[in-house]
Amino acid sequence: MASRTREQSIPLRTLCIGVVAVWIIMAAFPFLWTAWGSFKVEPDFMSRINWINALTGPRTIEQTGSAFSNSAYHGAWVDQGFWQAALNTAIVTVSVVVLSLTIATLGGYALARSGFKYAYWLLIIALVFRAMPHITLVSGYLLPFFELNIWGYLPTSIIVLVAINQPFTLWMLHAFFLTIPKDLDESAMVDGCTRFQAFRLAVMPVMWPGIVTTGLFSFLLAYNDFTVTTLLLSQDNQTMVPKIASFLGSTQTEGNVMFAVASVVMAIIPLFILILIFQRQIVSGLTAGAVKG
Amino acid sequence: MKHSHFLAFMAPSLIVMLLFIALPIGSVAYQSLFVEHEQVLVEVENCGPFGCETEARVDNAAMAELQETKPMGRFNGIGTYLNATHLAGNEIKAIWANSSSIGDALSGISNLPFYKALIFTLAYTFIVTPLCIILGFLVAVCVNTLPNLFKGPVIFFSLLPMIVTPIIGSLVLFWMIDARGVIGANLQLLFNDPQLSLKASPTLTWITLFVYGVWHSIPFSFVVFYAGLQTVPQDTLESSMVDGATRWQRIRYVVIPYLMPLAVFIALMQLMDNFRVFEPIVGFSAQANATSLSYQIYNDLRGGDSPLYGSAATTSMLTIFGVIILLTPVLIRTWHDFTRKT
Structure with a gap:
């Protein structure tokens, strides 16, 4: 039919x-x-x-x-030091994904399992935070970071990206944990587990599909960021995206554009591979919020 | 779950959000009340063969010391909000008084930097969002009719414009629309106008940016609608066919109402993302013809010799205010849902 x-x-x-x-x-x-x-x-x-x-x-x-x-490619990679930027991007994205997943898993689990009113309001506040244009936050960071002398370093950008990522990651993992039946961890607690043991022994083994999907989006946010990395990283610590922008900013000498073209292609390759492997998870992640929300 | 457990699980997440989202918003609010120090001038007497003349110079040592002791600058109250590059009250009054017609006055006001950025941001938000919902729906309906064999590859390529870094995506298109690139050169041939350049006129720049925005966001609405189409209840479709509904009527009266909540979700996400439009302006080097609120902030922080923190913070505050207005309908709806539930 x-x-x-x-x-x-x-x-x-x-x-x-x-x-x-x-x-x-x-x-x-x-x-x-x-x-x-x-x-x-x-x-x-x-x-x-x-x-x-x-x-x-x-x-x-x-x-x-x-x-x-x-x-x-030779010019961009070797002469212009794009390999250094690629390395920095790898450090930043891996750290952001690991850190933001770790803390958001705990938070998302708590939000999904607590029936308190304030959990609901936390989610609404997270939504408002999610809507904040990143550059408004960055304009708040600059002066304090200069004063504290932490401007320009990779760890600073990493922690900032983790924070900016947090509202979205919390929402997604919260929605995912709602699909895991409550009985699972509650029966573990009846058997004498503490709350954290129940989380570690009963919930963690079944949560990986949700973690992978959320991790993909954390990765994309960190990898694709321009605002934070351009304004918060010094010249030596630049990641790929600001580096590409800097190829264009300098005077339009011949060949410079081609460095940018080659770097753009190199920056797209990891994303291409990512879609190739994780197409199904990306699609399910995009729709997760919609179908449940 | 006990309150203490909840807090223990939430703590790390709450701390980073408090430190790096809530606190910066506070810091922006505070910074917007300050403005850069006035330059400390010293009178220097310059004696040459033709007599002496006094000259005012910037006292760099005194400036550095002032910067050291008061890094925020000097207090300016809401002065920055009212000045010419922000709300520009006096300028609007002057334009209003001097212009002959309302259209004249409006075009004068839309040339003030803040309003220029605001108008572009709103135009971008409210043109790109509906277009990407409609076109995404169209593509989803069409892909749904394809044989299964083709669906996977089609989705694969469809995801590219959305997944690729916005600035990289806009650069790729920027090179193609250049007068020496494939699209730019062919447009010149098509319209038989060797001077045609998409970068030159404001209107064409705006259209280019809108096209980029739609191109970038279609995949998101396409994928969400496509997933929604898989769950449309077949029974309802069947019974509407039994009742003699045409294909168009089935889409109009069964599919679209069923997908409406998804459209609301896409609209919310797209409004939030499009309101912060920034990267395409950098990628397309479009700042001469189109600036957004986010771009104005970036320009204050990066444009001149020294960053204008006060000005950037003020535009940030006005932008945050805009985001809150944009979200108000959502917040009111959630509030109603919430009070009804409890």
Whole structure:
């Protein structure tokens, strides 16, 4: 019977395929184009003569002898020290994910299990905090951080990102813990466990799917952040995103744009792999709040 | 759960939120009442072959000392809120008095920095949000009719614009719409206008930013609607078909009402995210034609020789005020739900 509701007339079906095709091209083409172009030299990628040069690369052949050149990658990675930025990003994202999951798991569990009124209000306050534009918070940090002499270091940014992440992570884990039956930890407590033992022995073994999904979104928030890392990190400690922005900020010397193009492609690769592996979890995470909220 | 247990579990999370979200908001409120020190000037007598003249110079040593003892600057009360780069009361009065028509006055007011940013932010929020809900729904309905084999890859590519760092996504598009890039060059061919540039005129810049915003947010509404479509009760659909509902009527009277709560959820999330629009303006280098409230704060902190903390804090306070107004309907609704329950 389900198939009958899906039946469609030919024109409508074509229209639908058309819509999907247009959307997929819009979504994927810019990334494919940039990835292809990153192996060309700037006069080809940004050709004054003809945009087709970015596909065929006549100047690239002229300058390097081959239609594909990795000079942009070499320049960005080695000469411009992008590897250092990539390393910093790895440190920041891993620390943010681990820290924010640890404290939000405890908090989300408590919020899901307590029937108190103030737990409800905490969630509403968290929602308001979630809506705060990050830059308004950053403008509050700068002066105190300068005074305390903690501006510019990775740990400062990490703890700030953990805090900014917290409202969202709390909401998501709270929603997830609501799906774990109360009986599980309550029967453990009847058997003589303390609250924390019940959490550790009865709840922790079954909570990993929710942790993985929430962790993905924590990762994305830390990895994609521009505001905090640009304003709170010194030049030497920059992560990838502010580093890419700095390639553009400096004078538009030839080749600099190509460093940015190559770095952009390198910064997208981990995200690409992430979707490849965790597509199902990302989709379920996006809908978790909606279906229950 | 006992109160003490609740507190013990919540403590780490509460402490970081208190220290790094609540306290900074307080710090912003306090900072917005202060303004940078006036420059300490000293009179220096400059004697040359043509006589002596006195000249005012900035006394750097005294400035450094003042900065050391009073890092916040000097107290300014609500002065910063009222000055020309924020609420600009006097400027509005002057524009009102000097302009011949209401349209004239409005265009004058919309050139004041704060109002310029506010108008763009609101336009972005209230144009991008509905568009991404409608288009996301359209894509979801269409993807739902595809054979199962194609659904996975389609979702995979659909997620890219949302997952990719906003500033990176906007840079990728920025290079393509450049007059030397693929889209920019083809638009010039299409309109047969070699001077056409999406960066030059304010209107085109705004449209570019809106298109970016929709492109970036469609995946979110698409995925939420798509998941919702899987749970539409088949019985209701079947019975509406028995009653002779056309395809359009089924969507209009069964599917859309069923998905309405999801649309509200998407709207709430998108309003919050779009109101803080900032990265695309940096990525598209659009600050000449379009600034948002967040960009104004960034500009105060990064733009000049020395950061204008007072000015940034004031814009921050006004932005927070805007967020609260935006959230008021949600808060009122939750309050009603809450009082009804208890």
